Amino acid sequence: MRDLAFIAFLLAFFGMGFKRPFLLVLVYVYIDIVSPQRLTYLLLNSVPISLIAVALAVGGWILADDKRDTRIGGRQVLIVLLLLYCWGTTIAADFPAEAKEKWDWVWKALAFAAFLPLTLRTRVRIEALLLFMILAASSIIVVGGIKTIASGGGGYGQLNLMVDNNSGLYEGSTISAVAIAIVPIIIWFMHHGTIFRPDWRVKAYCLALVFACLLIPVGTSTRTGLLCIGLLALLSIRNVKRKVAYLAMLGVLGLAAIPFLPSTFTNRMNTIKTYDADESASTRLAVWKWTIEYAKANPFGGGFNAYLGNHIRYDLKTTPGAAEAPKVEVDKARAYHSAYFEMLGEQGYPGLAIWLAINLIGIVRMEFIRRRYRDPDGEFAWAGPLAAALQSGHIVYLLGAGFIAIAFQPFIYMLIGAQIGLDTYLARKRSEQSFRPMRRVTPGAQPVATGVTST
Secondary structure (H helix, E strand, C coil): CHHHHHHHHHHHHHHHHHHCCHHHHHHHHHHHHHCHHHHCCCCHHHCCHHHHHHHHHHHHHHHHCCCCCCCCCHHHHHHHHHHHHHHHHHHCCCCHHHHHHHHHHHHHHHHHHHHHHHHCCCHHHHHHHHHHHHHHHHHHHHHHHHHHHHHCCCCCCCCCECECCCCHHHCHHHHHHHHHHCHHHHHHHHHHCCCCCCCHHHHHHHHHHHHHHHHHHHHHCCHHHHHHHHHHHHHHHHHCCCHHHHHHHHHHHHHHHHHHCCHHHHHHHHCCCCHHHCHHHHHHHHHHHHHHHHHHHCCCCCCCCHHHHCEEEEEECCCCCCCCCCEEEEEECCCCCCHHHHHHHHHHHHHHHHHHHHHHHHHHHHHHHHHHCCCCCCCCCCHHHHHHHHHHHHHHHHHHCCCCCCCCCHHHHHHHHHHHHHHHHHHHHHHHHHCCCECCCCCCCCCCECCCCCC
């Protein structure tokens, strides 16, 4: 029955897309985030619904969408450049078969990210994209939040998020980073949303969803999630007038929450202070050192999954604070556990530079927009706060990416696509407002021009 329900929902969604082609873009967003084929037993597993959705989305844009005011952003060019570079490193990869397996989904994420801004021609479309991203992610987050409350926390790697699959957004650290990253966007919808007007029902749901987002790092017991919460709290200071009172309130709430936190969460957070006695942290440091040395010998990278060739040694204290000598551990084929080192090892210095440029330019561009549209009474009063929300979410992602290999996580590329779409949309609006065509002058009449002084 569950398979039939998913199929009926997708068929109805696809059907609406044939009338409104932009909806086909949202269908792909839903499929890429939720992965309904993982939630079914048989029927959807045998059909390439993701490929069908993206083909229909691109085809619908080509055949039916208005492309007269289409603009291409500089970061779209960089994304295409990164796509081509990754294709080159895949051809010359250290482990061709394993690299091909990752390439099969990475190229789709990059290609869709380059294509997505072309469809974001209006404010409604930008909102619709972000709304679908949030609601699709919330289908995982709400389940995780309910299970956290019901069971008192699942523990690291133990919280089952609908499927017994540790990939994509169903991985604990990844969903923790994404859940905290979307909090500013959820709050933006509480004040500026137009698809669902921010009445008391919308605000109540948004607040409940924010609470569920904050519960995800607790339920998954991820240190990355805790760091992301701390960073988000700091970033939100710029949006409040009474900053000292705000900081005091955060401190009180943090202390008040400690007695209610499950022991699985507090015990794991305590390992932050004793990282040298924690195997997970120790292997990360060892892999990062290996990656730096590997990049020196292979400056153009080793292709996807190049970490499979690593052999590492690291010291592990058996008892934190004990005087005994550290225990020497040996391991191999350990994953990067960092998007930055993932890019360095797999794509080398050129790939890392392009990836950093794509992300950092986004942070800077959103800051420009945030400052330009600060007028609360202007026509685009919604744009500045949205840019600030997208910027905060992006910064939170970049912190989380320091401890998770999510350099090619499709969700963040959709967020980047929304940034580019907002930027190009506002640029087009500024261009339209600054353009003042001359009026046609009839014989014998006085010349009249808009915005032009006659001499």
